[in-house]
Amino acid sequence: MGFAAPSIAAIARRAGISKANLYVHFADKDAIFESMLEQWLQLSDEVPAPLPGQTSDEIFDCLIDNMYRHLPPQTVALILLLITEAHRAPHLVELWFEESLIPARIAQQRRVGELAAIGSLRATALTQDFNFTTIPLLYAQ
Template identity: 35%
Template sequence: MRNRQILDAALAVFSERGFEAARMDDIAARAGLSKGGLYAHFRSKDEIFEALLRRALSPSDLDLAALRAASPDMRHFAEAFVNRLYDDLMRPDALAVQRLLVAEGARIPHLTAQWQHDTVEALVAQLKRVLARCVAEGNCRAGVATRHPWLLLAPVAYQVLWQLVFGKADDAALQSRRREHIALVRELLA
């Protein structure tokens, strides 16, 4: 509970001031803690930022093998997979952290590199294993998507970028893009 309160406060402070200008004092005050109370939970701004990345941008409980096992066929898997990506990455808090990542990433390359390795590359590797198994079992065809599964993530990355640059898309447009993404995944894996 306290960590969530601290991370919510940190997100607000980082969003208002940027990573470099934010101070631990500001985060503590926003969270309603003393500076010592904040340090009892996090040792540094870097550690807080890393926790924000993990919380908002890491579908850590996304078990693609279990998602595939729960799907009767690849059509259902494609829908469940894409819907989960959009549900995880298009939340307002996730978008706020992604905005920070774009704005501040060059200043904190060690954190962005760690997030890329632990989250993005791990998700792509997990997807590659699931798709290799699907090909081996004859449930989908080998092709560009099974060789380069990051391509299946590209439409949601585009949508995130759209949101960050142009602001919130209307719900109809967002739902249309989600449906088109599902159709693309289905087509590539059929």
């Protein structure tokens, strides 16, 4: 179905409220989507310390596993929707990259940078931008 397909009336009907009531809370579909992002995209800010002898690949696997461990199905569905609709609604993709939306991502990137700086992680594209880890995993779901 995607982001573009449902009308405000269809969204209100699915939510069990009137269209007017929906507009009391949201200006448009973008505002609804933004609210969903804010509520459901709360990644864990815990960054486990690497174990002695772990390779960079093992450390990244651990970091990624930790990041996705507690994501509820609706969050995964929302991210998949964001990926599939990126070409139609690039302004919504920008919401995903707003640092204020997901403070945990800032903490994760900082920790990954620290690990790379002390030599625990080999410097790669992932140490430069840990956000890359969010896309491939979801395609593998």
